[in-house]
Amino acid sequence: MGSVEATNKDANGSPAEKNPTVVFVLGGPGSGKGTQCANIVDNFKFTHLSAGDLLRAEIKSGSENGTMIQNMIKEGKIVPSEVTIKLLQKAMKESGNDKFLIDGFPRNEENRAAFEKVTGIEPAFVLYFDCPEEEMERRLLSRNQGREDDNIETIRKRFKVFLESSLPVINYYDAKGKVRKINAARSVEEVFETVKGIFGSKNEKVISVSIACSVVSHFVIT
Ligand SMILES: Nc1ncnc2c1ncn2[C@@H]1O[C@H](COP(=O)(O)OP(=O)(O)OP(=O)(O)O)[C@@H](O)[C@H]1O
Numbered sequence: 001m002g003s004v005e006a007t008n009k010d011a012n013g014s015p016a017e018k019n020p021t022v023v024f025v026l027g028g029p030g031s032g033k034g035t036q037c038a039n040i041v042d043n044f045k046f047t048h049l050s051a052g053d054l055l056r057a058e059i060k061s062g063s064e065n066g067t068m069i070q071n072m073i074k075e076g077k078i079v080p081s082e083v084t085i086k087l088l089q090k091a092m093k094e095s096g097n098d099k100f101l102i103d104g105f106p107r108n109e110e111n112r113a114a115f116e117k118v119t120g121i122e123p124a125f126v127l128y129f130d131c132p133e134e135e136m137e138r139r140l141l142s143r144n145q146g147r148e149d150d151n152i153e154t155i156r157k158r159f160k161v162f163l164e165s166s167l168p169v170i171n172y173y174d175a176k177g178k179v180r181k182i183n184a185a186r187s188v189e190e191v192f193e194t195v196k197g198i199f200g201s202k203n204e205k206v207i208s209v210s211i212a213c214s215v216v217s218h219f220v221i222t
């Protein structure tokens with residue numbers, strides 16, 4: 001896999017102002033994306049952007065899209081790309097960083113294509129936390145963070161949306177050799193040991209690690 005950084009273009013096809021490194025962090029609801037992103041940030045120089053957290057902050061801010069977003073989240077539906085991408089772009093700009101973990105996005109093919117078209121960014125690689133539904137359900141029902149979508153009715157809808165809309169995005173990147181599939185049905189510490197192996201040591205460049213990892217992209221890394 002070549003470096004994606006040099007080929008990123010903005011919407012007009014001219015070289016983007018910055019060429020950020022983006023890692024998409026995907027997996028079913030409750031697979032541990034947020035938990036592992038916090039660990040990655042503590043160990044590597046990435047900024048964590050959870051699309052779900054940005055949407056929840058948008059509801060709280062009293063924005064004109066707030067009610068629409070709230071209704072979509074309650075139903076486990078996917079918010080239109082335009083809204084989510086604007087929030088991600090704003091957060092990227094405000095961070096001052098050029099290395100991002102984008103957690104829980106893209107969630108469907110339309111999200112994926114729109115992000116690439118609008119930002120010109122292709123991910124360096126995709127972390128995919130693979131976890132059985134029964135385990136994810138147990139985790140979500142005991143998360144206790146007051147999320148309106150952590151109830152069994154919405155959780156089932158979120159599982160269905162993940163299988164029907166989000167897994168195809170993971171398959172798209174897998175066909176490009178970009179997916180690092182991780183067995184997430186282990187302890188937080190065990191999962192992070194594997195994640196660390198993917199990102200490499202503190203001073204190692206994530207791009208060179210992604211090239212080294214491409215040979216194992218079709219296997220679950222344990
Ligand atoms: N490996 C693990 N083993 C057991 N519990 C875990 C593990 N990873 C995360 N958890 C717990 O499971 C719950 C869900 O984790 P987390 O919020 O990281 O998942 P997520 O993938 O971000 O979910 P969502 O898609 O709903 O945002 C949390 O309460 C977290 O503490």
Ligand SMILES: O=c1ccn([C@@H]2O[C@H](COP(=O)(O)O)[C@@H](O)[C@H]2O)c(=O)[nH]1
Nearest residue numbers: 051052072073076077078079084104105
């Ligand atoms: O890109 C996105 C990300 C999230 N949503 C909506 O938010 C909820 C919760 O997302 P989490 O990643 O679990 O925090 C999700 O079910 C969607 O309704 C979205 O529409 N687009």
Ligand SMILES: [Mg+2]
Nearest residue numbers: 033034050052
């Ligand atoms: Mg999360």
